[in-house]
Amino acid sequence: MMVEGEMKEVSETVMLDAIKFAHKEIKKHCKVQMELMEESGKTVKREYSHEENDEEIRKAVESFCYERCYAIARSGEDKHTRSDAFEALKEEFMQTIPEAEREEKAMMVSRYYHDVEKRAMRRMILDEGIRLDGRSTSDIRPIWCEIDYLPMAHGSAIFTRGETQSLTTVTMGTKLDMKEMDEVLIQGTEQFVLHYNFPPFSTGEARPSRGIGRREIGHGN
Template identity: 60%
Template sequence: MSKPKAIQETIDLGDGRSIIIETGVLAKQADGAVMVRMGDTMMLASVVSAKNAKEDTDFMPLSVDYKEKYAALGKFPGGFLKREARPSDYEILIARLVDRALRPLFPDDYHADTFVNVTLMSAEADTPPDALAGLAASAALAVSDVPFHGPIAEARVARVNGKMVVNPTFSQMEEADIEIMVGATYDNILMVEGEMKEVSEADMLEAIKFAHEAIKPMCKAQLALTKKTGKEEKREYSHEVKDEELSKRTWKETYDAAYKIAKSGNADKHARSEAFGQVKEDFLAKLVKEAGEEGEVNEMLVAKYYHDVEKEAVRRAILDDKIRLDGRKTDEIRPIWSEVDYLPSAHGSAVFTRGETQSITTVTLGTKMDSKLIDDVMKKGNDKFLLHYNFPAFSTGEARPNRGTSRREVGHGNLAHRALKGMLPSSDDMPYTLRIVSDILESNGSSSMATVCAGTLALMDAGVQIKKPVS
């Protein structure tokens, strides 16, 4: 049997490097699969989507996984088993970056289980592979028949010695004062995440625009690949029952009541939620009564249409009347109170409360023996600054068990970690290992930013000479 003929597209990065996207050779039983290569870095991405949606599913059940093989860099995994196990925090963060860019571009009415897997198969020691993950995932969708309003790509931009660089090396990133990852379609920015050393907004916008210009050829290459593989036509599907008459009636009979609640300025999240819910329940009761014993009401469809009503009512109250849900004006922040040294035995502690969002945060100082050992595929060494973010179910009044660290907790902890690490003293001035733990006790938005504020207070309470406070 001869090797299948590869279908390829090449992207010129303009600095002597190029990215090659190849399909038609590997993982052909997946709905779509590509191998993306830049230098010796090679990444396999695949997508598989179920033909039908599960019953009563009204959301997009997308799962994105990113995995780095130790063999990619000629290394053995650590531990007794000597094999790749659960994803590292780094792998979780990359999967979340890809998910964030892909998820909004699936059709609103597409509800089939969809799995995107991106695997690092070969690596170069000084080349971060994560910037290729979004491109690889989108390219796999581009050569599949899965409905997707893409393509997208992601690019990392760093400013090194005043010059913008696309997909920099690890060495260049150490010297950068701007380092951001941008996800975008050909026309629009989807996602930005990164860190900077107190640069201006104009510099940040320049970096985002520079990244977008680098992403456009990547999107063009995927469109060309779609054409070459004959995948312009996507699969037909019907995952939603539509009832235009019910939709119009839901809007007509519930919008005014929902708008009145949105404008009421009730600062109690749960009371407000109950009020919105009561409007839907009253409308459902009316429909059930009209249908009688022999009739049937599609409660799931009513809930979907009412969700759209509620969303628009809240939006119009803010945009037209300048009133936010809890009664604030658009330029007002929620009431804040905070307290340091809340826990007497901790090295440092603080409570930070903004409206209905609350974090109790501790700081613990340790020796270099307490530092975290990093033995990932691309990274090896020790981390002397740890930040852990915990989001228990009771913080939102949910009745469910807490089972291990969620991807969300890893992601939000990383945001706060990025915000604070630049303000810590140098290792020469502070030889300690630092661990910050933020436990969210209440949540009504911006809990990761509450972690930043509480973390700043707890660091100062512990006597850590931070360069500047962060909020």
């Protein structure tokens, strides 16, 4: 069950009464849906199909890959080199499977390999206190910053930490540039507007820009 609500201060009794009232109304919606199912003939539910597993392959992946995954994680190489090494190891294991069975078992191997890779990295961090880039759990990467990086902008700054770099600009505007908010519970304007742009080339990807992606949503917008 999922319950959504918003309030400032309310007693538990009032809240419970509200939930009970909503539950009574939800039953009406459920009844209509059941009637529609009957009318459309969609009364048989799909059978749940659990993922297939093969313990022999799981053990083979563990035996073949764990120590080498640990060594790759422990190498302290940069992210791209490390990713290539992990991928090469998985491909090397795939070559041990008969060619006629590779396509059929590829997804299963990928799932088991992901678990082994994750466990190796986790054990290294927990047991040795070393992270993937060679730092200890208490080390902080050095940061480089500079302000007024772009001379023609109203304001700008750039910073670099590890493989992450951000260039930020500030533009002053008039009241006509204010952000208008017309939401269910919030109406009005906001003086500060953040536009966060994360183009594919910034992570070495080659794909078209088609609206906001997961990084823009998660990082800024």
